[in-house]
Amino acid sequence: MSMEKPPLASGLARTRSEQLYETVAADIRSPHGSMDANGVPATAPAAVGGGGTLSRKSSRRLMGMSPGRSSGAGTHIRKSRSAQLKLELEEVSSGAALSRASSASLGLSFSFTGFAMPPEEISDSKPFSDDEMIPEDIEAGKKKPKFQAEPTLPIFLKFRDVTYKVVIKKLTSSVEKEILTGISGSVNPGEVLALMGPSGSGKTTLLSLLAGRISQSSTGGSVTYNDKPYSKYLKSKIGFVTQDDVLFPHLTVKETLTYAARLRLPKTLTREQKKQRALDVIQELGLERCQDTMIGGAFVRGVSGGERKRVSIGNEIIINPSLLLLDEPTSGLDSTTALRTILMLHDIAEAGKTVITTIHQPSSRLFHRFDKLILLGRGSLLYFGKSSEALDYFSSIGCSPLIAMNPAEFLLDLANGNINDISVPSELDDRVQVGNSGRETQTGKPSPAAVHEYLVEAYETRVAEQEKKKLLDPVPLDEEAKAKSTRLKRQWGTCWWEQYCILFCRGLKERRHEYFSWLRVTQVLSTAVILGLLWWQSDIRTPMGLQDQAGLLFFIAVFWGFFPVFTAIFAFPQERAMLNKERAADMYRLSAYFLARTTSDLPLDFILPSLFLLVVYFMTGLRISPYPFFLSMLTVFLCIIAAQGLGLAIGAILMDLKKATTLASVTVMTFMLAGGFFVKKVPVFISWIRYLSFNYHTYKLLLKVQYQDFAVSINGMRIDNGLTEVAALVVMIFGYRLLAYLSLRQMKIVT
Numbered sequence: 071m072s073m074e075k076p077p078l079a080s081g082l083a084r085t086r087s088e089q090l091y092e093t094v095a096a097d098i099r100s101p102h103g104s105m106d107a108n109g110v111p112a113t114a115p116a117a118v119g120g121g122g123t124l125s126r127k128s129s130r131r132l133m134g135m136s137p138g139r140s141s142g143a144g145t146h147i148r149k150s151r152s153a154q155l156k157l158e159l160e161e162v163s164s165g166a167a168l169s170r171a172s173s174a175s176l177g178l179s180f181s182f183t184g185f186a187m188p189p190e191e192i193s194d195s196k197p198f199s200d201d202e203m204i205p206e207d208i209e210a211g212k213k214k215p216k217f218q219a220e221p222t223l224p225i226f227l228k229f230r231d232v233t234y235k236v237v238i239k240k241l242t243s244s245v246e247k248e249i250l251t252g253i254s255g256s257v258n259p260g261e262v263l264a265l266m267g268p269s270g271s272g273k274t275t276l277l278s279l280l281a282g283r284i285s286q287s288s289t290g291g292s293v294t295y296n297d298k299p300y301s302k303y304l305k306s307k308i309g310f311v312t313q314d315d316v317l318f319p320h321l322t323v324k325e326t327l328t329y330a331a332r333l334r335l336p337k338t339l340t341r342e343q344k345k346q347r348a349l350d351v352i353q354e355l356g357l358e359r360c361q362d363t364m365i366g367g368a369f370v371r372g373v374s375g376g377e378r379k380r381v382s383i384g385n386e387i388i389i390n391p392s393l394l395l396l397d398e399p400t401s402g403l404d405s406t407t408a409l410r411t412i413l414m415l416h417d418i419a420e421a422g423k424t425v426i427t428t429i430h431q432p433s434s435r436l437f438h439r440f441d442k443l444i445l446l447g448r449g450s451l452l453y454f455g456k457s458s459e460a461l462d463y464f465s466s467i468g469c470s471p472l473i474a475m476n477p478a479e480f481l482l483d484l485a486n487g488n489i490n491d492i493s494v495p496s497e498l499d500d501r502v503q504v505g506n507s508g509r510e511t512q513t514g515k516p517s518p519a520a521v522h523e524y525l526v527e528a529y530e531t532r533v534a535e536q537e538k539k540k541l542l543d544p545v546p547l548d549e550e551a552k553a554k555s556t557r558l559k560r561q562w563g564t565c566w567w568e569q570y571c572i573l574f575c576r577g578l579k580e581r582r583h584e585y586f587s588w589l590r591v592t593q594v595l596s597t598a599v600i601l602g603l604l605w606w607q608s609d610i611r612t613p614m615g616l617q618d619q620a621g622l623l624f625f626i627a628v629f630w631g632f633f634p635v636f637t638a639i640f641a642f643p644q645e646r647a648m649l650n651k652e653r654a655a656d657m658y659r660l661s662a663y664f665l666a667r668t669t670s671d672l673p674l675d676f677i678l679p680s681l682f683l684l685v686v687y688f689m690t691g692l693r694i695s696p697y698p699f700f701l702s703m704l705t706v707f708l709c710i711i712a713a714q715g716l717g718l719a720i721g722a723i724l725m726d727l728k729k730a731t732t733l734a735s736v737t738v739m740t741f742m743l744a745g746g747f748f749v750k751k752v753p754v755f756i757s758w759i760r761y762l763s764f765n766y767h768t769y770k771l772l773l774k775v776q777y778q779d780f781a782v783s784i785n786g787m788r789i790d791n792g793l794t795e796v797a798a799l800v801v802m803i804f805g806y807r808l809l810a811y812l813s814l815r816q817m818k819i820v821t
């Protein structure tokens with residue numbers, strides 16, 4: 071970046087990415103460094119040893135050279151992979167370094183062993199300490215580091231003149247809103263890019279866009295990954311941590327990460343290896359102490375906010391992503407935990423990953439940890455470059471803090487157009503005096519709009535063009551490596567059946583508390599007992615008794631039609647956020663999820679009605695014989711599954727609980743009224759509605775089971791062979807589910 075002021079001494083130090091370019095270039099040139107179709111080097115990660123043995127002394131010396139890292143007067147000995155990477159820079163010309171580069175160079179290995187932080191900064195550093203992460207014998211070349219994931223493809227991300235517009239529909243018209251305007255920049259493996267800006271400036275939008283989560287039709291400009299456009303293949307190489315932690319509240323930390331590992335890691339790993347990876351991530355993130363604690367949510371006490379955020383990050387780093395994007399990973403965390411999180415991102419970057427994070431208001435300690443910075447204001451670019459040079463740049467355009475200020479606070483004030491305690495450039499002052507009064511606030515200071523306009527213009531005229539030119543430089547990867555990012559094929563972690571099994575078990579675990587909810591059991595059993603008492607040993611030898619018992623059968627049909635609809639409508643709207651997140655990451659096929667979600671509730675759906683029917687059947691004196699008992703039970707099951715189908719369909723179509731409950735109550739009421747008990751003479755033009763009612767078919771089947779031996783018609787209902795009713799219920803079971811599935815397919819993945 072060209073600036074009027076010379077860059078600070080720290081800015082002269084090469085960034086980690088610049089140093090690492092050389093390593094990757096050496097690696098790619100190296101015969102050992104060629105990658106296979108999966109972006110995996112042809113050689114297995116070389117054992118650390120032989121000529122490449124990392125000596126503690128050299129490691130210490132190299133850490134001293136690391137820009138942006140204070141070594142604490144040599145007391146903080148960093149023994150992480152980053153040190154190993156840096157050592158390679160020194161040794162790159164030697165054969166030993168080249169052979170080791172094939173496994174450990176930029177982007178080709180993933181091992182962020184611990185979270186280095188100067189001890190003077192954080193006292194309680196135990197969970198993040200890397201002191202024990204790489205034992206002595208690793209340095210001696212005997213053992214691999216604790217966490218050694220398979221190598222990945224490095225991703226060089228460039229974006230040029232990115233724009234994003236949305237159309238906001240109003241009652242009579244629609245308005246176009248520009249959310250991002252002409253944003254350009256780049257981030258390389260080994261770097262952490264921070265996106266900063268006031269609330270609503272477009273950080274999340276830009277992050278989603280860079281993650282490939284916004285449809286290209288509404289965006290302008292170009293975003294390239296290794297100089298190639300986005301492809302579905304990249305989904306499995308990109309980790310995206312959303313601002314809100316979307317996790318299942320009733321799963322423990324270990325269960326959450328183990329299921330993520332089993333679903334997302336490639337088929338080439340065994341189940342045991344995947345479990346081990348989850349345990350490694352737990353250790354890396356310092357989550358051992360809470361690994362068996364439930365995540366928790368609004369109604370369940372669980373892990374702390376910081377731990378939950380780390381689980382969210384773990385969910386993404388478990389796949390060993392080449393590009394990791396995080397939306398406000400530090401919001402809501404105390405400053406120490408926030409710093410730990412950012413240090414962790416550094417370690418991830420140092421393992422050769424490209425890291426982008428939005429950040430709201432970092433402390434000055436955090437601010438200095440970022441390699442690059444993008445400052446946004448009202449969707450426009452106010453600064454892109456090294457974060458260490460940001461203050462120099464703004465002072466070069468006449469904006470400097472007048473009092474001692476956290477640099478992040480200063481930048482955010484500027485981006486907000488708030489120039490209290492900030493020196494105003496004379497150019498801006500002149501403009502205000504010459505310009506109209508609207509550009510000036512009552513205090514005589516330029517308005518926020520005028521400040522914004524000045525900053526955008528200053529960046530455009532002084533920096534933007536040179537930065538854009540830099541984007542034209544080809545990335546230091548050979549064509550073969552670049553081509554890997556353009557492969558169109560998605561990569562599923564596991565086969566369909568395994569996805570189904572994992573999702574089924576996960577569903578059972580997440581809802582286990584519902585299955586054994588005493589409230590629900592009490593609700594069903596007390597209803598059964600009340601029915602049993604009201605219809606106690608009912609006598610059907612009189613017409614009145616028969617009529618009474620028919621009423622009981624109708625109530626059973628209504629009760630088991632009503633109950634499942636209202637439980638099932640919650641299924642998809644409640645899991646919408648999770649479904650969105652997991653489908654955006656291509657974790658599983660929708661069909662596997664759908665089937666697992668709809669079948670994992672079945673055990674409960676059979677236990678409770680069975681208990682209910684046992685109580686009611688014998689208390690009320692229905693036909694005591696195994697055959698009618700089991701047929702009645704089967705009829706109730708058919709009714710439950712059909713009713714559930716309707717609930718699932720309504721939930722999936724509307725995806726909104728309020729709307730879904732309203733529609734469900736109207737539908738259920740209509741079906742109940744058309745069920746054949748309350749009204750017998752229905753006008754012809756509306757009589758067809760009964761055929762849609764599962765209550766009607768269930769009632770007819772229950773009547774048949776009880777009275778087929780001595781009656782042809784009961785209560786105006788003809789008793790026939792019952793095949794039509796069974797067929798109608800079966801059609802409903804599949805039809806409603808198909809409708810629900812198709813609606814989910816149509817659902818847009820919102821990011």
Ligand SMILES: Nc1ncnc2c1ncn2[C@@H]1O[C@H](COP(=O)(O)OP(=O)(O)OP(=O)(O)O)[C@@H](O)[C@H]1O
Binds near residue numbers: 238
């Ligand atoms: N689909 C959309 N429809 C309408 N407005 C949108 C849409 N997406 C984003 N916006 C608007 O774009 C602006 C930027 O939103 P974005 O969420 O990217 O901001 P942000 O910088 O991440 O804010 P915060 O820090 O508060 O999360 C906001 O004003 C938001 O309301």
